[in-house]
Amino acid sequence: MKFGGTSMGSAARIRVAADLTAAQQRLRPTAIVVSAMSKVTDLLLDTLRHAENNDADAIAQNVATLRARHHDTARELLDPAALPAALAEIDSILGEFERIAKGMQLLGDRPPRSVDEAIAVGERLSAILIAAYLNGQGTPAAAINSARVVITDAVHGNATPLLDLTRAKAAEHLAPLLAAGTVPVLTGFNGATADGKPTTLGRGGSDFSASIFAYALDAAELWIWTDVDGIMSADPRLVPDAKVLDEVTYAEAAELAYNGAKVLHPRTLAPLVEKKIPVWSKNSFNVAAKGTHIAPALSTPGQGARAVTSMANVAMVSVEPASAEIPGTRIMARALDALALVGAEVLTFSSSSYRQSFCFLIRKDELQVVLQALRETLALELEHGYVRPVEVDDNVGLIAVVGEGMRGQAGLAGRVFTAVSREQVNIIAIAQGSSELTINLVVPRSGIEKAVKAIHAECGMGR
Ligand code: ADP
Ligand code: ASP
Ligand code: MG
Numbered sequence: 001m002k003f004g005g006t007s008m009g010s011a012a013r014i015r016v017a018a019d020l021t022a023a024q025q026r027l028r029p030t031a032i033v034v035s036a037m038s039k040v041t042d043l044l045l046d047t048l049r050h051a052e053n054n055d056a057d058a059i060a061q062n063v064a065t066l067r068a069r070h071h072d073t074a075r076e077l078l079d080p081a082a083l084p085a086a087l088a089e090i091d092s093i094l095g096e097f098e099r100i101a102k103g104m105q106l107l108g109d110r111p112p113r114s115v116d117e118a119i120a121v122g123e124r125l126s127a128i129l130i131a132a133y134l135n136g137q138g139t140p141a142a143a144i145n146s147a148r149v150v151i152t153d154a155v156h157g158n159a160t161p162l163l164d165l166t167r168a169k170a171a172e173h174l175a176p177l178l179a180a181g182t183v184p185v186l187t188g189f190n191g192a193t194a195d196g197k198p199t200t201l202g203r204g205g206s207d208f209s210a211s212i213f214a215y216a217l218d219a220a221e222l223w224i225w226t227d228v229d230g231i232m233s234a235d236p237r238l239v240p241d242a243k244v245l246d247e248v249t250y251a252e253a254a255e256l257a258y259n260g261a262k263v264l265h266p267r268t269l270a271p272l273v274e275k276k277i278p279v280w281s282k283n284s285f286n287v288a289a290k291g292t293h294i295a296p297a298l299s300t301p302g303q304g305a306r307a308v309t310s311m312a313n314v315a316m317v318s319v320e321p322a323s324a325e326i327p328g329t330r331i332m333a334r335a336l337d338a339l340a341l342v343g344a345e346v347l348t349f350s351s352s353s354y355r356q357s358f359c360f361l362i363r364k365d366e367l368q369v370v371l372q373a374l375r376e377t378l379a380l381e382l383e384h385g386y387v388r389p390v391e392v393d394d395n396v397g398l399i400a401v402v403g404e405g406m407r408g409q410a411g412l413a414g415r416v417f418t419a420v421s422r423e424q425v426n427i428i429a430i431a432q433g434s435s436e437l438t439i440n441l442v443v444p445r446s447g448i449e450k451a452v453k454a455i456h457a458e459c460g461m462g463r
Contacts, residue, residue, distance in 0.1 A: 001031075002035075002206060006284075009037050018133050018134050021134060021141075021183060022138075025139055033187075036189070037070075040122035041119055047059055051110070070125050074090065074129055090125055090128060100114050116157065116200045123188050131185040140183065144187070147198050149169045149186070152193060153193065158343075163271060171216075174217060178217070188209040189201055201265075204262065210268070211270070221278055222272065224282065228244075233456060235260075235309065238310070238453070244291075247295065248307075249296065250269045252404055253279075253294045254270075256400070256402055278293060278295045281294065306461060307461060310398065310399045311397060312397045315367045315393065318392075318393075319332075320355065321357065326355075331378070332356065334377050335358075335377070342370060344362050344369065345366075346361070350431050361429075367392065375390065396428060401416055401459070404437060415458055424447075
């Protein structure tokens with residue numbers, strides 16, 4: 001089971017999470033993965049930015065805030081007998097964090113490897129708290145820093161697990177605990193390279209950690225506890241009448257996650273596919289609700305367009321060969337090569353016209369490196385005017401309409417486009433994968449909310 005930031009957000013929430021854990025542990029061996037308490041990762045990152053900018057007061061202030069939040073939670077949660085050890089561990093972990101921050105202050109820099117070590121501190125602190133509470137309640141538990149177990153490549157900030165190595169580490173460190181009836185309390189979000197350099201899996205990465213552990217431990221099921229009743233037809237913050245979906249396929253869940261549904265980290269599903277491990281997305285604030293079952297196939301297929309998501313932090317890049325004589329495919333290949341070189345992900349890609357102009361959507365925070373890579377790769381063509389100057393529109397948003405049952409539904413795309421146009425929202429680009437599981441639209445950022453609501457209503461996705 002994985003508990004997200006809000007599910008670990010206070011002593012009261014940790015008690016609920018621990019009770020859910022203990023109840024499962026009575027039924028079968030259970031491991032849990034925990035996020036940092038809500039907002040803690042943001043605060044850690046903020047502290048490192050202050051460190052880089054040589055602001056010692058801000059570092060001290062943030063560390064004091066972090067200490068107070070975790071100390072207060074520990075006091076509210078733990079018996080007097082267990083408290084001193086927990087407080088000492090909290091202080092020791094925060095001491096490590098402060099040392100790293102001070103190092104950055106001296107350097108005037110934030111080396112990615114040190115950032116990864118520093119920001120995993122949030123998960124380590126919450127793991128200490130819930131493990132101590134579980135032990136106090138008679139459920140043996142051991143807090144474990146996942147840097148010891150999850151082995152990844154060296155892409156700091158967005159690492160990829162090496163599943164075979166991780167599986168071996170899990171067999172070594174976790175299987176004995178499970179066999180002895182102890183709950184491993186694993187930190188979400190972090191790992192380390194094979195030679196021990198700390199890494200993290202990207203923001204929101206605790207979901208991904210949980211699925212990595214589910215794979216490594218051959219779990220029968222993975223339960224992801226969050227603050228909504230499950231995977232919904234749209235972000236409930238954007239669409240008030242969004243409804244909970246009883247079941248979604250791995251493919252639907254992955255499409256939703258990749259296209260901006262924050263409820264799951266985009267890479268969560270990948271480790272589960274091979275072993276077909278089912279997932280329940282559940283609400284720790286409403287434990288009676290059934291949640292969403294995520295599995296390889298639906299029990300009742302053909303349910304049409306079922307959910308719509310959006311992403312605002314994207315940018316569209318357009319490349320246009322100057323004339324039809326230029327081999328457009330070659331330009332495309334070179335451009336994609338440049339993207340691969342800097343590890344940028346293409347969210348949608350669309351090409352048209354005899355000149356083979358094309359445009360693609362990327363994450364906004366990758367825009368500068370992508371532009372630089374493109375300009376370097378296409379330097380000659382740009383210089384000689386074979387390719388027109390690269391154009392950027394960073395005032396756009398991506399919308400995805402998702403559903404297995406969309407396959408072969410004649411007229412659906414037309415209805416979606418009409419619904420969006422009716423709201424006076426201009427459609428800048430369209431892409432539909434050959435799987436027909438998703439229709440992507442690029443619209444002006446200011447039109448995202450209107451378009452999402454219009455599609456949700458037109459497709460009858462709501463309650
Ligand atoms: P956690 O801290 O538990 O990982 P997150 O905040 O990362 O929780 O994800 C849960 C949030 O995702 C919900 O509160 C909701 O606002 C948002 N969300 C966005 N799209 C969806 C969707 N399609 N279904 C459910 N929740 C969604
Ligand atoms: N604490 C991390 C974050 O805020 C990971 C997670 O919560 O999933 O990004
Ligand atoms: Mg999350």
